[in-house]
Amino acid sequence: MQKYVLNTMDDPLVAARESTANMLQTRERTFSLPQPFYNDARLFAIDMQEVFEKEWLFAGMTCEIPTKGNFMTLDIGDNPVVIVRGGEGTIHAFHNVCRHRGSRLCVKDKGKVAKLVCPYHQWTYELDGRLLFAGSDMGTDFNLDQFGLKPVSICTAGGFIFINLSDNPPPMDDFLETLEHYLEPYQMDNVKVATESSIVEQANWKLVIENNRECYHCNGAHPELLNSLQEFDDTEDPRATPAYKELVARKQADWDQERVPYQLTRLGHQNRLTRTPLLDGIVSMTMDGKPGCKKLMGRLKSPDMGSLRILHLPNSWNHFMGDHAVVFRVLPLGPQQTVVTTKWLVHKDAVEGVDYDPEQLRRVWDATNDQDRQLAEENQRGINSKAYQPGPYSETYEFGVIDFVDWYANRVLENLGYEAPTLHLAQG
Structure with a gap:
C-alpha cells in the first residue's frame, strides 16, 4: 500500500x-x-x-486483565493503545484505531468484551486483531484479511506489561x-x-x-x-x-x-x-x-x-x-x-x-x-x-x-x- x-x-x-x-x-x-x-x-x-x-514502556499489570476479553487502554501521546487478553491467556496489544475510518475502538479505561467492536460503524475484530465483520456494504471483493488491527509490540515479565510502538524494538x-x-x-x-x-x-x-x-x-x-x-x-x-x-x-x-x-x-x-x-x-x-x-x-x-x-x-x-x-x-x-x-x-x-x-x-x-x-x-x-x-x-x-x-x-x-x-x- x-x-x-x-x-x-x-x-x-x-x-x-x-x-x-x-x-x-x-x-x-x-x-x-x-x-x-x-x-x-x-x-x-x-x-x-x-x-x-x-x-519499551511500562503499560500496566497482567493482573488487570485476568481473563479472556479483559482489556485496558492508554494513550502514548497521540497514539491510543488497547491491551487485551485473548484466547489461551495470550496478551495482545494493538493501536486502538479502527481500520475503517480511524475511530477509537475501546473508549473506556478498562472493561471486558467478547469481541472488539468499533462504536462508530460496528466493524468487529477478534481478540487477536483479525477483522471478522465489516458489514455487507463493503462489496463482495472486500478482503477482511487485509484490515486487521495494527499490532503493538508487547512483552510481559513478573506481572508487568511493556509495550513498544516502534517497528524495530x-x-x-x-x-x-x-x-x-x-x-x-x-x-x-x-x-x-x-x-x-x-x-x-x-x-x-x-x-x-x-x-x-x-x-x-x-x-x-x-x-x-x-x-x-x-x-x-x-x-x-x-x-x-x-x-x-x-x-x-x-x-x-x-x-x-x-x-x-x-x-x-x-x-x-x-x-x-x-x-x-x-x-x-x-x-x-x-x-x-x-x-x-x-x-x-x-x-x-x-x-x-x-x-x-x-x-x-x-x-x-x-x-x-x-x-x-x-x-x-x-x-x-x-x-x-x-x-x-x-x-x-x-x-x-x-x-x-x-x-x-x-x-x-x-x-x-x-x-x-x-x-x-x-x-x-x-x-x-x-x-x-x-x-x-x-x-x-x-x-x-x-x-x-x-x-x-x-x-x-x-x-x-x-x-x-x-x-x-x-x-x-x-x-x-
Missing part, C-alpha cells in the same frame, strides 16, 4: 532535531538540561517520537529475565490491584523522573515517606552509615533464609533492581510502619522484606514489600504536563475491609505523590523563567538524576541517528 509522506523541507522539526542533537552533544554532563528540554513544544514532539515511540531479554527472578517470590499471577490513583502534574515528564531519582529533597518534603523509607539503598552509597550497613547485613541473612533475591543489579542506565531494608522495626510503607495487608504476597512468610525497588526508564519506578506493592507509571501529556498513575497491589485473595483498608494502604504515597507534584510544578515554574540556566547536580546525592539524564541524552542522540558518547554509571 502506498505510503504518503509530507514534504519535510520546511518542517520545523528538522531544524529542531539538529539543534537538539547539538545541545545534547555539548551539554555539561553533571548539570541540568538546557531550558528547551523542559518546556519547548518542538522538543516535546521529539521526546514523543524518539523516546516514547521507540523505547530494542532487545530487553536481560531485563525481563532479571525481573522474573526478582519477582518470583511474589507469585505475580496471584495479585490484584487494591486501589489506584492518577494525578496530573503541570511539569515536564523529565522533571517528574528527575525528582524521583534523588532523595536530596526528602528531608524537607516527605515526612510521611520518611516514617519508613531509607534515603539510600546501597551500602556503597557515600552517605550510607555504619548502622545502615549493619541493618543490611542482618536483613540479608533473613532474606537468604527466605530465598529472596536482594542483590543490586543494574542493566545499563535504564534498569535498576535492589532490595533494601526499611527503617529498623518498620515492615511496610504505611503511616505506622505495620503491614497494610494481613495476607502476605506470594510465598513470603515474613512481612519484613524491606523494599524491592525496581526502576525502568523512561516511565516507571516501583516498591515491593512483604504485604503489598506500589507501582508507578509516568506518561507525558504535553511539554509541561504529565500524568502519574499509582497502583497498590495485594494478594488476590485478600479481602477489602478484612485484610486491608485501601485508605490506610495508600495514605503514605497519596501524600508523597502530592508533595512531589508541588515540587515538580515549582521546578517547572522556575525553569520557565528567563533567569534559568543549567545548574550543577550533586554527584553524592543526585547520581541517580545524572544517570537518568545520561540515559535520556544517549537514547535521543542514537534514535536521532547521532553517535552518543560512552558513559559510565554514576556512583550508587
Whole structure:
C-alpha cells in the first residue's frame, strides 16, 4: 500500500532535531538540561517520537486483565493503545484505531468484551486483531484479511506489561529475565490491584523522573515517606552509615533464609533492581510502619522484606514489600504536563475491609505523590523563567538524576541517528 509522506523541507522539526542533537552533544554532563528540554513544544514532539515511540514502556499489570476479553487502554501521546487478553491467556496489544475510518475502538479505561467492536460503524475484530465483520456494504471483493488491527509490540515479565510502538524494538531479554527472578517470590499471577490513583502534574515528564531519582529533597518534603523509607539503598552509597550497613547485613541473612533475591543489579542506565531494608522495626510503607495487608504476597512468610525497588526508564519506578506493592507509571501529556498513575497491589485473595483498608494502604504515597507534584510544578515554574540556566547536580546525592539524564541524552542522540558518547554509571 502506498505510503504518503509530507514534504519535510520546511518542517520545523528538522531544524529542531539538529539543534537538539547539538545541545545534547555539548551539554555539561553533571548539570541540568538546557531550558528547551523542559518546556519547548518542538522538543516535546521529539521526546514523543524518539523516546516514547521507540523505547519499551511500562503499560500496566497482567493482573488487570485476568481473563479472556479483559482489556485496558492508554494513550502514548497521540497514539491510543488497547491491551487485551485473548484466547489461551495470550496478551495482545494493538493501536486502538479502527481500520475503517480511524475511530477509537475501546473508549473506556478498562472493561471486558467478547469481541472488539468499533462504536462508530460496528466493524468487529477478534481478540487477536483479525477483522471478522465489516458489514455487507463493503462489496463482495472486500478482503477482511487485509484490515486487521495494527499490532503493538508487547512483552510481559513478573506481572508487568511493556509495550513498544516502534517497528524495530530494542532487545530487553536481560531485563525481563532479571525481573522474573526478582519477582518470583511474589507469585505475580496471584495479585490484584487494591486501589489506584492518577494525578496530573503541570511539569515536564523529565522533571517528574528527575525528582524521583534523588532523595536530596526528602528531608524537607516527605515526612510521611520518611516514617519508613531509607534515603539510600546501597551500602556503597557515600552517605550510607555504619548502622545502615549493619541493618543490611542482618536483613540479608533473613532474606537468604527466605530465598529472596536482594542483590543490586543494574542493566545499563535504564534498569535498576535492589532490595533494601526499611527503617529498623518498620515492615511496610504505611503511616505506622505495620503491614497494610494481613495476607502476605506470594510465598513470603515474613512481612519484613524491606523494599524491592525496581526502576525502568523512561516511565516507571516501583516498591515491593512483604504485604503489598506500589507501582508507578509516568506518561507525558504535553511539554509541561504529565500524568502519574499509582497502583497498590495485594494478594488476590485478600479481602477489602478484612485484610486491608485501601485508605490506610495508600495514605503514605497519596501524600508523597502530592508533595512531589508541588515540587515538580515549582521546578517547572522556575525553569520557565528567563533567569534559568543549567545548574550543577550533586554527584553524592543526585547520581541517580545524572544517570537518568545520561540515559535520556544517549537514547535521543542514537534514535536521532547521532553517535552518543560512552558513559559510565554514576556512583550508587
